[in-house]
Amino acid sequence: MMSEEKALNFLEEIIEEDLKNRTHQGKVQTRFPPEPNGYLHIGHAKSICVNFGLAKKYQGQCNLRFDDTNPSTEETEYVESIKADIKWLGFDWDRELYASDYFETLYNYALNLIDKGLAYVDPSSAEEMAALKGTPTTPGTDSPYRNRSIAENRQLFEEMRAGKYADGAMVLRAKIDMKHDNMLMRDPVIYRVKHAHHHRTGDQWCIYPMYDFAHGQSDSIEQITHSICTMEFIPHRELYDWFIEKLGIFPSHQYEFARGNVNYMVTSKRRLLQLVKEQFVEGWDDPRMPTISGLRRRGYTPGSIRSFWESVGVAKRDNNIDINLLEFCIREELNKTALRRMAVIDPIKLIITNLEEGQSISLPAENNHEMEGAGERDISFSNELWIERDDFMENPPPKYFRLGPGLKVRLKHAFIIECTHFEKDADGHITTVFANYFPDSKSGSDTSGIKVKGVIHWLDVKTAKQAEVRLYDRLFTVEDPANEEGDFKDFINPDSLTIVSNAWIEPALLEAGMEDKFQFLRLGYFCKDKNSTAEHLIFNRTVGLKDSWAKEVKKG
RNA sequence: UGCCUGAUGGUGUAAUGGUAGCACAGCAGUUUUUGGUACUGUUAGUCUUGGUUCGAAUCCAGGUCGGGUAACCA
Numbered sequence: 001m002m003s004e005e006k007a008l009n010f011l012e013e014i015i016e017e018d019l020k021n022r023t024h025q026g027k028v029q030t031r032f033p034p035e036p037n038g039y040l041h042i043g044h045a046k047s048i049c050v051n052f053g054l055a056k057k058y059q060g061q062c063n064l065r066f067d068d069t070n071p072s073t074e075e076t077e078y079v080e081s082i083k084a085d086i087k088w089l090g091f092d093w094d095r096e097l098y099a100s101d102y103f104e105t106l107y108n109y110a111l112n113l114i115d116k117g118l119a120y121v122d123p124s125s126a127e128e129m130a131a132l133k134g135t136p137t138t139p140g141t142d143s144p145y146r147n148r149s150i151a152e153n154r155q156l157f158e159e160m161r162a163g164k165y166a167d168g169a170m171v172l173r174a175k176i177d178m179k180h181d182n183m184l185m186r187d188p189v190i191y192r193v194k195h196a197h198h199h200r201t202g203d204q205w206c207i208y209p210m211y212d213f214a215h216g217q218s219d220s221i222e223q224i225t226h227s228i229c230t231m232e233f234i235p236h237r238e239l240y241d242w243f244i245e246k247l248g249i250f251p252s253h254q255y256e257f258a259r260g261n262v263n264y265m266v267t268s269k270r271r272l273l274q275l276v277k278e279q280f281v282e283g284w285d286d287p288r289m290p291t292i293s294g295l296r297r298r299g300y301t302p303g304s305i306r307s308f309w310e311s312v313g314v315a316k317r318d319n320n321i322d323i324n325l326l327e328f329c330i331r332e333e334l335n336k337t338a339l340r341r342m343a344v345i346d347p348i349k350l351i352i353t354n355l356e357e358g359q360s361i362s363l364p365a366e367n368n369h370e371m372e373g374a375g376e377r378d379i380s381f382s383n384e385l386w387i388e389r390d391d392f393m394e395n396p397p398p399k400y401f402r403l404g405p406g407l408k409v410r411l412k413h414a415f416i417i418e419c420t421h422f423e424k425d426a427d428g429h430i431t432t433v434f435a436n437y438f439p440d441s442k443s444g445s446d447t448s449g450i451k452v453k454g455v456i457h458w459l460d461v462k463t464a465k466q467a468e469v470r471l472y473d474r475l476f477t478v479e480d481p482a483n484e485e486g487d488f489k490d491f492i493n494p495d496s497l498t499i500v501s502n503a504w505i506e507p508a509l510l511e512a513g514m515e516d517k518f519q520f521l522r523l524g525y526f527c528k529d530k531n532s533t534a535e536h537l538i539f540n541r542t543v544g545l546k547d548s549w550a551k552e553v554k555k556g
Numbered sequence: 557u558g559c560c561u562g563a564u565g566g567u568g569u570a571a572u573g574g575u576a577g578c579a580c581a582g583c584a585g586u587u588u589u590u591g592g593u594a595c596u597g598u599u600a601g602u603c604u605u606g607g608u609u610c611g612a613a614u615c616c617a618g619g620u621c622g623g624g625u626a627a628c629c630a
Contacts, residue, residue: 007570035630136558181559183626192628211630313569322567325580455589549591
């Protein structure tokens, strides 16, 4: 049977149309153009998936190009983290490029415009320029310097480059139309004086091109066939096209899609920076952060992030994607790949009364039921075990399938037990549960004939190891913190991080590697945190398992 | 207010003049040595008003609502 073909998104339709018409001799060239002034987040991942994905799908190429035209905010540190994140996501660029590589060319493009009478040097202050710019409803007014001679403009611009002027003293503007409906077309600034050290060109330049005079031209130089960006750049397209036309260079074309928003997250650089600076989180890679590094540390896999954006799709309307979909994607992958282990994060003791102290039974345990060839490991069973506090109730409701006085459950990979009695401390907290086990109910060779509905996880007190476990919840209590009345930080979830310092884990987990993913049975998916040491293991919970019992309890 | 965009179940996304479908979430059930997984069923949608047409989510006109935009940032 033929598998159903997935519908094309609008970008794929455009590309296929271009391919059909041999618009660029059947070539597809895209680029991912980050500014190296911050860390990549999940929203960037969408752009990465779109740009690299499209190039791959249509046998084209995708460049990594840093839009580094503003030296005061850009740093090499960001360049490195961006490259690492893209590679981690599973993409490889064709060429690694920098807008700063084109500074000389861009400068010549500016000269070209001047020579055509399409650019002029303006010494007006930013305030003066703003005043003459008009408003969306009122047309702007021509600058008194708008009609300088070409020779004068050329000399002034050369002097700007030579360092004759202070920051802000002069700019080069395109001469377009001060009455244009599109504010960006009202003689936009294309070069400014900035005596700043650039992370790549050093002190070679003291004038830098603006975004609009660098991005499209860089696209053109690289012969980008499909310059894909987000919707807020739509108004820039007119300018983008204007420069390409006036300069007579390769006709790259810009296409815009809607950025992907995920609920309970913020992705603006400003807000992310605040969270870090004001220490609401541990850093850029805090597992609660929507940064690529945060997601990675949380235990998300590249594949899960890719399949997330794949299933979201690409369109032009505003969206607010349910974080449940992201969690579905990581569960879907980890269910097939994560090794199963047992851990007890809120322990109470279980004594097996009919097993002699000192006796130990070794039991085989599957590493992953869903994955062929995952093998098994041995776990030990004895008379003193740890079980989860949640798995025992003094007065269980009818549909509770776990332990309670007189109730039977299976201990995963081991035996069926029947609870006989329990002990409490002075505060009324359960401390110890007592049970008998049925020796003929051993997993895999159960001849007892006993049927139980519940299966619980456990650990042998003698072999269990201690570890710290960090449980995460969404960072915000509201779906869209950025659009809430007041400060977004007022909506930080106080329970976004729960540290369990005295959890028990099975000894096999001592060998966990940084890349390994685990399912702690019935608790969720976990990975080792980067701050773990041999003496102090830390595990982060990536995401919990679906929990229909918790839902049942909630319903009451 | 000008210009630019967009509007399909709770969420995301298809249907390109011809049966409104898929995924997530929800609900119900089957299977199950993870209350997981898998599987089955199911609830729920075309912003509005007109027009064109045998037939409109789709085309046209008006309205409504949402988003973007007015940096010497990108």
